Amino acid sequence: MADPAPQRGLVLAHGNGRSYGDSCLNDGGRLIMARQLDRVLAFDRESGLVTCDAGVLLDDLLKLAVPAGWFPPVTPGTCFVTIGGALANDVHGKNHHCAGTFGRHVRAFELMRSDGQRLTCAPDINAALFAATIGGMGLTGLITQVTLQLMPVASAEMMQETIHFDGLDAFFAIAAQSDATHDYTVAWIDALAGGSALGRGVFFRANHAPASRQPSSRPRRSLPFPVRPPIPLINGVTLRAFNLLYRAMQPHSAEPSRIAYRPFFYPLDRVRNWNRAYGPGGLRQFQCAIPMAHARDSVEEMLRRTLAAGEASFLTVLKLFGDVPSPGMMSFPLAGATLTLDFPNRGARTERLLDQLDAIALAAGGRVNPYKDARMSPATFEASFPHWRDFAAHVDPGFSSSFWRRVTAG
Numbered sequence: 001m002a003d004p005a006p007q008r009g010l011v012l013a014h015g016n017g018r019s020y021g022d023s024c025l026n027d028g029g030r031l032i033m034a035r036q037l038d039r040v041l042a043f044d045r046e047s048g049l050v051t052c053d054a055g056v057l058l059d060d061l062l063k064l065a066v067p068a069g070w071f072p073p074v075t076p077g078t079c080f081v082t083i084g085g086a087l088a089n090d091v092h093g094k095n096h097h098c099a100g101t102f103g104r105h106v107r108a109f110e111l112m113r114s115d116g117q118r119l120t121c122a123p124d125i126n127a128a129l130f131a132a133t134i135g136g137m138g139l140t141g142l143i144t145q146v147t148l149q150l151m152p153v154a155s156a157e158m159m160q161e162t163i164h165f166d167g168l169d170a171f172f173a174i175a176a177q178s179d180a181t182h183d184y185t186v187a188w189i190d191a192l193a194g195g196s197a198l199g200r201g202v203f204f205r206a207n208h209a210p211a212s213r214q215p216s217s218r219p220r221r222s223l224p225f226p227v228r229p230p231i232p233l234i235n236g237v238t239l240r241a242f243n244l245l246y247r248a249m250q251p252h253s254a255e256p257s258r259i260a261y262r263p264f265f266y267p268l269d270r271v272r273n274w275n276r277a278y279g280p281g282g283l284r285q286f287q288c289a290i291p292m293a294h295a296r297d298s299v300e301e302m303l304r305r306t307l308a309a310g311e312a313s314f315l316t317v318l319k320l321f322g323d324v325p326s327p328g329m330m331s332f333p334l335a336g337a338t339l340t341l342d343f344p345n346r347g348a349r350t351e352r353l354l355d356q357l358d359a360i361a362l363a364a365g366g367r368v369n370p371y372k373d374a375r376m377s378p379a380t381f382e383a384s385f386p387h388w389r390d391f392a393a394h395v396d397p398g399f400s401s402s403f404w405r406r407v408t409a410g
C-alpha cells in the first residue's frame, strides 16, 4: 500500500528488518541502520546483567551468554533480531505465560531524541518514556543502549514433549495443564484439516534441561533457500503435502526428549531466506490476541473462515498468553489466546480474508499485532489500541514510520 503522506525529514530506527510489515519502514523518509551499534559493553557473569548497544543481535548475545549459563528471559521465534528491535516491539516468546514480554526484563536503556537529548530511561527514571518506548515501535526516538537481566540455565538443551491433539477443546485442555508445568508451550495447527478434524495439531512443551555430563549436540549449519522462484512455491498442493508430512514427522510419544535449544526456539532460522518460497508477492502474516472468554470460539471461527476462503495458511501457530502485565504502553499481548497465520499474498482475495479475521478478533475484544501487519485499517488499529492517542503524546516529532502514518491517517 502506498504511504499516505511520505515525510522527507522524518527518521526511523531500523533493526534487522525481521518485522513482517511496515512498522520498521519509513517510505519517503530516512532510516537509521541501528545494526551499526553492535558492542556488548558489560556482562556480569555472576548476576546475568548485560548492557549492550541496541544493534547487537540476539544471536550474538546467545553465543556469549549460553556458554556462561545464562539465557534471554524472552526470545521470539528467530534469533536474528536486534536487542533494540526486541525492546521496541516488546516481543513475546513461547514462555509468555510465565515470563511475560521482553520489556519486563529490561532494567534500563538510553534513548536519543531528535533534539539531541540522550535520556536514561528506567522504571523510575523518565518513567513515561520508559513505558512508551517498550512496544513503542521505534517512534519515541533511537534506543542506543539496553541493560537486560538474563536468566540462569543449567544447560544449552531443552527437555521437549510432543503431544498430538485432535481439536481445539483438546488444545485448550492441554495448554491449561501444560502452562502450569512447562516454561515453554506452543502448538502447530493443521489449518487444512476441516470437519471433525478442525483444529487438530501438535503441542510442544519444554523446560530448560538440567546439567548433563554428555557433550551438547553441535549446532547444525543453516541452509540457504537457493532460488528466487518467479511463482509462489507455497500453494494448495504443497501446503497439503507439508501439513501431512509435518504432522506425521512429529513423534507420537509424550516422553521428554533432550534437544539443543536452537531447533526448539528457532526452527525457521535453519533455512536462510525461507520467505523466498512465497514468491515475488511475499507473505502476509496475521496475528491476533483474543481474551480467554472468547478464545476457543473465535479461533474456531477464524479457522473455518480461512478454510472457506480457500486461503490455507502455511504455518499456523496457537498459544496461550498469560496474565502477566507488560511495562509497555503499546504492548501487544493480552491474557488469552494468540493465533498466527501465514498466507501467500494473493492480493485482494488475501486482503478480504484478513479483513474478516480482523473483524472476528475485534468482535471478541481482541487486537491485531501491529508489528506483523502491513495492511490493517486505522479503525482496526484504534479498536486494538484505544489508548493510542495517549501514546502519541510521547512520539518524537522527528520520528515516524510507514505503519504509523497509515494507521493514524483516519
Ligand SMILES: Cc1cc2nc3c(=O)[nH]c(=O)nc-3n(C[C@H](O)[C@H](O)[C@H](O)COP(=O)(O)OP(=O)(O)OC[C@H]3O[C@@H](n4cnc5c(N)ncnc54)[C@H](O)[C@@H]3O)c2cc1C
Pocket: 012, 013, 014, 015, 016, 017, 018, 019, 020, 023, 024, 034, 054, 055, 075, 076, 077, 078, 080, 081, 082, 083, 084, 085, 086, 087, 088, 089, 090, 091, 092, 093, 094, 136, 137, 138, 139, 141, 142, 143, 144, 268, 371, 401
Ligand atoms: C521467523 C520469525 C519469527 C518471529 N517470532 C516472533 C515471536 O515469536 N514473537 C514476537 O513477538 N515476534 C516474533 N517475530 C517478529 C520479530 O521478533 C520482531 O518484529 C522484532 O522486533 C524484529 O526485530 P528487528 O531487530 O529485526 O527490528 P526491525 O524489524 O528492524 O524493527 C522493529 C521495530 O523496532 C524499531 N527499532 C529497531 N531498532 C531500534 C532502535 N535501536 N531504536 C529504536 N527503535 C528501534 C523499529 O523502528 C521498528 O519499529 C518473528 C519474526 C520472524 C521473522
